[in-house]
Amino acid sequence: MELSFGQYEIIYNAFSFGVAAFFAATLFFWLGLSQVSHKYKTALVITGLVTFIAGYHYLRIFSSFSEAYTAVNGVVTSTGVAFNVAYRYVDWLLTVPLLLIELILVMSLTRSETVRKSVTLGGAAALMVVLGYPGEVSGGIDSTRLMWGALSMIPFIYIVVTLFSGLSASIAKQPEDVRGLISAARWVVIVSWSFYPVVYFAPFIMSLEGGTATTVIELGYTIADIVAKAVFGVMIFMIAVRKSEAERA
Template sequence: MNIENMLTYDPVQWQLVAHILILGFASMAAGFVYFMTTMREVAPRYRIASVLGGIVMVSAFLLLFAQWQSWQTTFTFQNGEFVRSEGVFSNGFRYLNWLIDVPMLLLQLVVILGLGAATSRRLGIIFVGSGVAMILLGYVGQFYEVTNLTALWAWGGISTVFYIILLYYVWVEIGRALPRMPASAAATMKSIRWLFLIAWTIYPLAYIMPAILPTADGVVLRQAIYTVADITSKVIYGVLVTKVAMDLSKAEGWITTSAEKEVEMVSIN
């Protein structure tokens, strides 16, 4: 059981968590609209990145909306504070959501790196394999955050090994791709590399929060970290990926050609 269920909350703490979760799923809804409306602005070879971004947004929206509903039903207001009633609030569902989202996010990166088919397959296997192992090990570890902090740290540590492997390949492959890209796309790819490092690294801070701050304030902080990390690593990351796809499409002449065709169609009509 997650530590959230073991504590009581004053009205401000409880509302902060509720509002943080609302911010999360509202951001995913906005991201979905953006990816769907900008899909036609990139060349067909990069359009799958927008599709993958849309899948991530739907998946994350459903999870965060369900978490918000769970937060509403798990606690009841008694004697000036919120206490657990009959429900159970679980962060374990986040890991199941990440099993969907992490492969999609990493494959978005593969799409815009401009690699050959064989290299893309190899890198995709490394990315997805490392990402799934990282998530599954963290999923096991979070079950021990109340009963066995040693196990929490141990499973988290093993999970981090796979994250380091993943981070290494992301950093190296982006670096290799930069010389092949136009200046505008390369600049955005550098931002993606740093965003990946920062946003994905703060997830472990939320994971270990029960060990370093096992209080109601710690719960608020953990949900804030998870949500900020989700928005940054999914929505903002996806927007940057789309920007790279647009720049690459423009450099390849696709957007200009399409615009000219639209002008010709209007002239004919």
């Protein structure tokens, strides 16, 4: 696949941006542990784990990309070494279920409900990632990508519906101070996650090919990852801090 120098630069710097953003976010969440009460520490630890795992994978993606292409005298050449697409999927397999568990943990549901929702939503998230993978590696605009993408949408829709209808009653029971914030966090999940299928199907929707398709996919996933993990994490942090303050008062 051919990449222009401009496309190479965009992808290269998006990956480096991901590394910096995720490790910085991780330190932010973990250094803030002393600011939240006992009850919310696990939520904050997991929030930092999600960005830590993402930071590790962005380092790997960055190295893999650097090995797959060289840019000398403004000319980008493919070295023949494969660019490992699977890093993203390994990352999501670990982080996406954890992301949902973060949100469940700051809602302080009953213990049995926390476990039940973590298992069903986390399991659905893992299934969604596993089903998307065969389509991603199929390599282009074809019926394989379409079929696995469509299968992957089933658990995706189940998660969105559960976040909306299943958690609405619990949100109504939250303290007034954080109700808006929890509802906003739920929206960030839905909006940022909706971005993934759009990027996944972008080659179809926009009839993109080659370097342009790769640039759109890599930049799109990077932005979606940062919103879904780091920005969402900051909201979880704010919810945990406010609830801790309310409990101390």
